[in-house]
Amino acid sequence: MSDITPSQTVGPYFAYGLTPHSRCNWSPDQKVYDWKETVGANLVTPDATGEKIRIEGRVTDGDGLAINDAMIEIWQADSQGRYASPADKRARTNALFKGFGRSATDKEGGYSFDTIKPGAVPGPNGKPQAPHIVVCIYSRGMLRQVYTRLYFSDEAANAGDAILALVPEERRGTLIAHKESGKGQTVYRFDIRVQGEGETVFFDI
Amino acid sequence: MALIYPRESLSVFPKHLSPEYRSTVKRSPSQPLILMPHTLSELSGPVYGHNAVQEGDADLTKQHKGEPLGERIIVHGHVYDEDKRPVPDTLVEIWQANACGRYVHNVDQHPAPLDPNFTGSGRTVTDKNGYYRFITVKPGAYPWGNHPNAWRPNHIHFSVFGHSFLSRLVTQMYFPGDPLFPFDPIFNSVTDEKARLRMVSTFDLENTIPDWALCFRFDIVLRGREETPPDKH
Numbered sequence: 001m002s003d004i005t006p007s008q009t010v011g012p013y014f015a016y017g018l019t020p021h022s023r024c025n026w027s028p029d030q031k032v033y034d035w036k037e038t039v040g041a042n043l044v045t046p047d048a049t050g051e052k053i054r055i056e057g058r059v060t061d062g063d064g065l066a067i068n069d070a071m072i073e074i075w076q077a078d079s080q081g082r083y084a085s086p087a088d089k090r091a092r093t094n095a096l097f098k099g100f101g102r103s104a105t106d107k108e109g110g111y112s113f114d115t116i117k118p119g120a121v122p123g124p125n126g127k128p129q130a131p132h133i134v135v136c137i138y139s140r141g142m143l144r145q146v147y148t149r150l151y152f153s154d155e156a157a158n159a160g161d162a163i164l165a166l167v168p169e170e171r172r173g174t175l176i177a178h179k180e181s182g183k184g185q186t187v188y189r190f191d192i193r194v195q196g197e198g199e200t201v202f203f204d205i
Numbered sequence: 206m207a208l209i210y211p212r213e214s215l216s217v218f219p220k221h222l223s224p225e226y227r228s229t230v231k232r233s234p235s236q237p238l239i240l241m242p243h244t245l246s247e248l249s250g251p252v253y254g255h256n257a258v259q260e261g262d263a264d265l266t267k268q269h270k271g272e273p274l275g276e277r278i279i280v281h282g283h284v285y286d287e288d289k290r291p292v293p294d295t296l297v298e299i300w301q302a303n304a305c306g307r308y309v310h311n312v313d314q315h316p317a318p319l320d321p322n323f324t325g326s327g328r329t330v331t332d333k334n335g336y337y338r339f340i341t342v343k344p345g346a347y348p349w350g351n352h353p354n355a356w357r358p359n360h361i362h363f364s365v366f367g368h369s370f371l372s373r374l375v376t377q378m379y380f381p382g383d384p385l386f387p388f389d390p391i392f393n394s395v396t397d398e399k400a401r402l403r404m405v406s407t408f409d410l411e412n413t414i415p416d417w418a419l420c421f422r423f424d425i426v427l428r429g430r431e432e433t434p435p436d437k438h
Binding site for chain 2: 002003004005006007008009010011012013014015016017018020033034035036038039061062063065067069073075077083084085086087088098099100121122123124129132134136138139140141142143144145146147149162163166167171194195196199200201202203204205
């Protein structure tokens with residue numbers, strides 16, 4: 001029997017500790033909190049190779065209303081498909097690119113990340129997984145975080161991805177970030193619907 | 206170190222939908238979660254070691270010109286995995302209300318005073334024995350709108366990383382003997398009593414500093430264990 005410590009909600013007031021410089025603080029008269037950020041929403045480092053991308057989306061609840069007090073964390077490989085983690089034996093030593101980011105949502109439930117498009121990473125049975133980002137959502141009203149995955153709309157490898165294949169076809173689209181053009185940079189849109197119509201697929205991990 | 210993360214260990218976690226805590230009603234998934242194998246993407250995780258922490262980040266009473274009002278306390282403990290092995294060099298972040306039960310967050314407009322000498326955020330990294338230590342003031346209880354006359358028990362929010370993205374934990378540390386426990390739907394969302402009490406710190410007289418500060422111990426156990434449990438002799 002495990003003696004694990006249970007999860008509790010992040011609550012509505014995490015911003016000044018966890019995301020002090022993020023868009024969380026939408027009070028018009030105060031921009032940021034006076035506390036050094038552990039990690040922010042810009043993952044791009046001078047040593048990062050690959051395609052620079054921006055991820056944008058909105059987080060909404062079961063009534064379709066904005067969740068304006070959520071925190072999104074993302075975890076991803078570099079453009080070569082390597083994780084900056086001791087668990088990945090292929091990790092580059094002394095890499096500046098960490099592949100981890102945090103963004104709070106704003107008044108409209110919006111969040112964004114500036115990052116590098118990840119490469120394919122090793123998957124079950126020695127078969128590579130399609131490029132993807134692990135996405136974790138925390139908020140008031142969530143007693144534990146929920147996990148989802150972001151895949152890219154322009155990746156042919158999605159068709160052979162072992163994890164996407166576990167998702168009923170009619171819901172798979174909720175995991176695909178759509179490439180938007182004409183913004184002067186590559187933007188992928190990834191909305192997260194926590195509940196209800198078009199509900200994002202969350203994983204039991 | 207290759208760890209596995211059995212799902213059964215999560216059985217003591219709160220349910221996503223816990224209607225007594227009203228905000229869960231519209232913010233919990235209604236579709237069943239999709240079971241998936243753990244791949245390298247889940248079994249790896251960010252490492253934020255000593256470079257993420259500045260000197261003084263773990264002392265919440267020294268972040269401003271003067272000392273904050275309230276009861277000065279030490280909060281310390283160990284971070285373990287499920288085999289009770291220490292988790293070294295892992296980031297521990299905390300945030301909390303001030304002694305009056307007021308958060309500096311803009312949205313908190315509860316009519317209790319802010320303390321110009323207290324922000325309420327802290328950060329540290331566990332040492333090689335998985336040990337961490339903060340100095341702060343005891344947070345006050347505060348009202349919230351969940352139900353008539355709802356008050357949160359005194360608590361400190363914790364965010365901990367561990368060995369992978371699967372061991373990532375956000376939780377709350379409570380104080381022993383709080384009279385608000387029976388009435389708090391967030392605390393009671395953990396229905397297993399033993400598990401619930403693991404979120405309650407213990408009064409640690411031995412590590413109290415005489416004439417200076419009381420001490421509370423809060424040990425944290427994260428997901429993750431060896432595939433073959435160590436022999437028990």
